[in-house]
Amino acid sequence: MVALSLLSLYAMSTPWVSVALMGTLERQHPVLSLEQTKAPDAIVILGGGRNPDAPEFGGDTVSPPTLLRLRYGAYLQRHSQAPVLVSGGRVYGELASEADLMAQALAQDFNVPTRWREDRSRNTHENAKYSAELLLAEERKHIWLVTQAWHMPRSVVAYEAYGVEVTPAPTAFSRHSSAKSIWLRFLPRAKNLAKSSQAIHEWLGIAYYRVMAAVAVDAL
Known part of the structure; x- marks a missing residue:
């Protein structure tokens, strides 16, 4: 469990994962x-x-x-x-x-x-x-x-x-760095962890809104 937690923390701190998570939200509505x-x-x-x-x-x-x-x-x-x-x-x-x-x-x-x-x-x-x-x-x-x-x-x-x-x-919109090196996309940074956290927060919020709508409760 410790190893899995560390791996998840590393993954969500990379631009490769954070941009992908943001993309699941951002692709729903184009420019x-x-x-x-x-x-x-x-x-x-x-x-x-x-x-x-x-x-x-x-x-x-x-x-x-x-x-x-x-x-x-x-x-x-x-x-x-x-x-x-x-x-x-x-x-x-x-x-x-x-x-x-x-x-x-x-x-x-x-x-x-x-x-x-x-x-x-x-x-x-x-x-x-x-x-x-x-x-x-x-x-x-x-x-x-x-x-x-x-x-x-x-x-x-x-x-x-x-x-x-x-x-x-x-x-x-979230985008990868313009740097040519693909290896930079696997470099963990705090700002990428924040983006991943924000994406997860949004999906939880969307799920909450849907549940409240389904049971006809005024969401807070």
């Missing part, structure tokens, strides 16, 4: 084709965490994963001119919600306005629930949903459960 997709009623960008008490910014700001989502969301907004909804609350009771930080970053860094701020959610399920309330109240049903490619399958399930028509707009 958005702007030329072949109808314009949305709104663009929804999901929060992906915050960088707390960042000294260079004088307080909380968006995390690197959130910034990736905002960058792509801003790109889509310029293409479509659709209004933007940002979604993210106060997971640990912070003063500013993730939605507030996201709207600030969109305005200051990308010169993109925010139409709605969904600032009550603490997880993906609540992102969908509270965003749907804001959007459907204005009869805006079709959205482009922006989040990391590995997070998209669970996000789509959550939003569609609340009657929203979702066109996935995934970003930040």
Whole structure:
């Protein structure tokens, strides 16, 4: 058992395994084709965490994963001119919600306005629930949903459960290093272990959502 545990730890720490695990999630929704997709009623960008008490910014700001989502969301907004909804609350009771930080970053860094701020959610399920309330109240049903490619399958399930028509707009796909040496794909690194852990977390989350839907229980 010790040997098996060490082997599993090594395998999940290699880019060969971590990219493969991420691929099981990321291949479910391809890159958005702007030329072949109808314009949305709104663009929804999901929060992906915050960088707390960042000294260079004088307080909380968006995390690197959130910034990736905002960058792509801003790109889509310029293409479509659709209004933007940002979604993210106060997971640990912070003063500013993730939605507030996201709207600030969109305005200051990308010169993109925010139409709605969904600032009550603490997880993906609540992102969908509270965003749907804001959007459907204005009869805006079709959205482009922006989040990391590995997070998209669970996000789509959550939003569609609340009657929203979702066109996935995934970003930040996992890729192997551009290095030519194939041996580097078998070199263990901490960031690859984190990716493998994230992929497993997502699959467990998807399984949980499906079980809750099957027994008609409101997932948390």
